[in-house]
Amino acid sequence: MKIQETHSFDLTPAEAVRLQEVLRARVRLSGDTGEISLMAGADASYTKGSNEIYAVAVALRYPDLTVVERVSARTTTSFPYIPGLLTFREGPALIEAFGRLQSEPDVIFFDGQGIAHPRGLGIASHMGVLLDRPTVGVAKSLLVGTAADPGPARGSASPVRRDGETIGMAVRTKAGTKPVYVSVGHRIALAQAVDLVLATTRGYRLPEPTRQAHLFANEVRRGGRQTTLPGGE
DNA sequence: GCGACAG
DNA sequence: ATCTTGTCGC
Numbered sequence: 001m002k003i004q005e006t007h008s009f010d011l012t013p014a015e016a017v018r019l020q021e022v023l024r025a026r027v028r029l030s031g032d033t034g035e036i037s038l039m040a041g042a043d044a045s046y047t048k049g050s051n052e053i054y055a056v057a058v059a060l061r062y063p064d065l066t067v068v069e070r071v072s073a074r075t076t077t078s079f080p081y082i083p084g085l086l087t088f089r090e091g092p093a094l095i096e097a098f099g100r101l102q103s104e105p106d107v108i109f110f111d112g113q114g115i116a117h118p119r120g121l122g123i124a125s126h127m128g129v130l131l132d133r134p135t136v137g138v139a140k141s142l143l144v145g146t147a148a149d150p151g152p153a154r155g156s157a158s159p160v161r162r163d164g165e166t167i168g169m170a171v172r173t174k175a176g177t178k179p180v181y182v183s184v185g186h187r188i189a190l191a192q193a194v195d196l197v198l199a200t201t202r203g204y205r206l207p208e209p210t211r212q213a214h215l216f217a218n219e220v221r222r223g224g225r226q227t228t229l230p231g232g233e
Numbered sequence: 234g235c236g237a238c239a240g
Numbered sequence: 241a242t243c244t245t246g247t248c249g250c
Contacts, residue, residue: 044240046241053241081241083238089241090240112239122239143239176250181239 001101004132009079009092016079016088017119024120026129031187033107033134036062039200040105041209042097042127044090045217051077054221055093058212059103065200065208072220073097083143084118087126094123098131107134107188107196109209113143114183114193116160116168128186135185136193137168138210142181150179155198169194173201180205 011019039062044055052074059069073096079088113122114137124137142160147170150156154175160168160183168183171194182197184190200207206214 044241046240048242081240083240086240117239137239139239141239143237 001098001104001131001133003095003099003130005130006095007130009088011088013082013085013088016085020085020119020121020126023126023129027115027120027125027184028187029115029184030189031134033188033192036106036196038062038068038103038105039196039209040101040103040108041207041211041213042094042108043111043210043213043217044093045221047221052221053077053090053093054217055090055097056213056217056220057094057097057101057108058209058216059101059105060200060209060212062106063199065202067212069101069103070216071097071100072216073100086112087121087123090123091126094127095130098127105133107136108185109136109138109197109200109207109213110185111138111140111210111213113137113139113181114168114185116143116145116162116181116183118144122183122185124183124185133186134188136188136196137181137183137185138197138207139181139183140178140206147179147181152176154201157194166190171197173197173207174203174205177205180207
């Protein structure tokens with residue numbers, strides 16, 4: 001898909017923070033996704049000692065969740081992992097991967113936070129602005145804010161709050177497992193984001209777009225194909 | 234100053 | 241995120 005906008009990722013942590021403070025103003029916390037027929041999941045995998053990062057984007061048909069396209073990209077980074085600045089580590093690889101994606105997903109799931117971030121610009125929101133597409137943050141743990149533990153039943157949810165503001169939802173996607181933290185990335189409402197996460201969860205804690213991206217990212221890092229379409233080769 | 238801290 | 245075998249539980 002076409003990258004709508006970009007900027008240098010070669011920044012110092014201090015410069016990165018300033019950029020986030022500027023871009024946060026462009027995040028849209030609502031929007032009409034229209035009829036959803038195609039979704040995508042994105043994730044990154046790293047190599048132990050090296051600074052190699054493998055990013056992938058997996059497109060799935062909705063609501064059947066059949067994988068229709070998988071692309072990947074590899075980059076080398078010197079930017080360290082700093083809580084709150086994850087995008088400056090994985091962003092370049094993710095942008096490269098999405099640039100190779102032929103599909104035009106109606107909504108994209110990212111591994112990490114949306115607006116539930118110190119400066120309201122987690123990786124899902126940041127990428128949403130650059131791609132100008134609806135995005136959702138699906139994180140496995142919280143970066144900021146607090147949430148009561150959701151009820152034990154799948155589908156239960158409790159708001160993630162920060163200063164009395166609801167910035168996301170802790171969602172029980174599967175009984176007996178820890179909840180996932182869903183937050184708006186860009187151009188979508190929280191309620192719809194939560195509905196989509198639940199609608200795409202199939203027996204595992206993580207929704208399929210995210211889970212498939214996770215699996216493919218590891219597959220690629222270990223030395224598999226870098227792009228595949230359902231038919232093989 | 235002391236912890237907390239997406240992936 | 242990554243390094244790793246077996247093991248407890250549904």
